[in-house]
Amino acid sequence: MLDRLLRWKVPLIILLVLILVGTIHYTSVPRREISKLEGLWRDMLSPFQWTVSKVGGFFQNQVAEINRWRGLKERNDELEERVVQLEAEVFTLRNYRRENEWLREALDFRDEGNHALLVAEVIGRSPSNWESTIVVNKGQSHGVVSGMAVVTNAGIVGTVINSSSYTSTVLLIVDAQSATGGLVQSSGDLVLVEGGQMDQGTLLARPLSRDTSVEVGDVIVTSGLSRIYPKNLPIGEVVAVESRQYDLSFAAVVQPFVDFTRLEYVLIVMPQGES
Numbered sequence: 001m002l003d004r005l006l007r008w009k010v011p012l013i014i015l016l017v018l019i020l021v022g023t024i025h026y027t028s029v030p031r032r033e034i035s036k037l038e039g040l041w042r043d044m045l046s047p048f049q050w051t052v053s054k055v056g057g058f059f060q061n062q063v064a065e066i067n068r069w070r071g072l073k074e075r076n077d078e079l080e081e082r083v084v085q086l087e088a089e090v091f092t093l094r095n096y097r098r099e100n101e102w103l104r105e106a107l108d109f110r111d112e113g114n115h116a117l118l119v120a121e122v123i124g125r126s127p128s129n130w131e132s133t134i135v136v137n138k139g140q141s142h143g144v145v146s147g148m149a150v151v152t153n154a155g156i157v158g159t160v161i162n163s164s165s166y167t168s169t170v171l172l173i174v175d176a177q178s179a180t181g182g183l184v185q186s187s188g189d190l191v192l193v194e195g196g197q198m199d200q201g202t203l204l205a206r207p208l209s210r211d212t213s214v215e216v217g218d219v220i221v222t223s224g225l226s227r228i229y230p231k232n233l234p235i236g237e238v239v240a241v242e243s244r245q246y247d248l249s250f251a252a253v254v255q256p257f258v259d260f261t262r263l264e265y266v267l268i269v270m271p272q273g274e275s
Contacts, residue, residue, distance in 0.1 A: 115230055116270040117151075118142060122263050123167070132175040132195070136266060139163045147228060149269040155234035155257035156180070156222060157266050168268075172260055173235070174201060181223040182235050184214055190223055193235055193254060201261075203236060203254040214238055214252045230269065 124135035138144050140163050150157040150170045158172040171178055176196040182205060183190050189212040191205040205220055218238040224231025240253040 117267040118144070118270050120144075120150075120168070120266050120268055122266060132172040132260070133161070134158075134170050134172065134263060134266075136168050136170060136268070137166065138268060139166045139168050141165045143270060144168045144268055149229045149233075150266050151229075151233055151269060152258055152263070152266055154259075155236065156229055157258055157260075157263070159228055160268065170266070174203060174256065174260060180229060180235065181225045182220045183223045184212070185219040185221050187213060187218075189213065190225075191220065191252070193220060201256070202239070203256060205238065205252040205254050207250065214241055214250070216241060218252075220252075220254050 118138055120136035120138040122134050123137050126133040134157075136150075144160060144163050146160055146162055148160040150160060156173060158170045158175070158178065160168050161171045162169050172195070173180055173193070174195045176194075178195040180193045181190070182193040190208040191212065191214070192208060194204045194206065196204065205214065207214070216238050220235040220238065222229040222231055222233040222235060234257045236254040236256040238252045239255045242251050242253065243249075
């Protein structure tokens with residue numbers, strides 16, 4: 001029996017190949033009708049084809065979604081990095097604009113006055129509650145020495161109390177150790193302007209004569225009687241008048257024109273011919 005099958009092996013293979021070739025040729029030609037066997041075969045395969053198609057479509061959609069999400073994440077990272085760069089640029093431009101505005105005002109202030117002025121940047125502040133000082137980036141190598149007046153375009157700031165080659169310490173007028181000769185701009189009456197109210201950021205103006213009259217709203221300027229501050233530099237505005245010693249004297253509370261909490265640049269009053 002086995003021998004018979006082996007003898008018919010080759011003819012059977014040839015027959016199967018011919019049937020397969022014929023079937024392929026027959027089904028590859030476009031026809032309006034198909035055979036029942038072919039239709040049955042197609043119907044049997046259709047559920048599997050539908051399943052394979054759906055599964056393949058699902059995985060294709062998932063891969064496409066993953067690629068889309070990855071692309072969006074990369075784009076979002078690029079945009080976030082760009083936003084950080086733009087914020088840094090905006091911050092820098094704002095600083096430049098603020099500095100330019102201040103330097104322009106300082107230049108106008110220098111042109112209006114007859115004083116030689118040296119621009120200095122504030123690089124430090126005193127951490128002590130007992131002393132109000134700032135440190136600026138100009139010193140002896142720039143011609144700065146103790147006793148020089150420090151101002152801004154808004155008004156007087158203080159006095160240089162010591163200096164190194166490249167830095168100087170400035171005692172602010174709100175410090176308790178500070179005293180400045182001033183006068184009431186409207187009347188010309190002399191007053192002594194003292195610090196000591198650092199917590200309130202105000203000054204005290206005391207009269208130097210019984211006939212001195214000060215009212216709320218009066219502007220106090222430098223008297224020019226000292227060797228430190230030139231005359232008529234703004235100091236501040238009277239915001240209150242307090243009676244002292246049974247109304248025989250008074251002290252005027254003066255709000256400085258300079259905002260000491262926001263000092264970035266100052267002007268050092270130099271001897272004539274230096275700047």
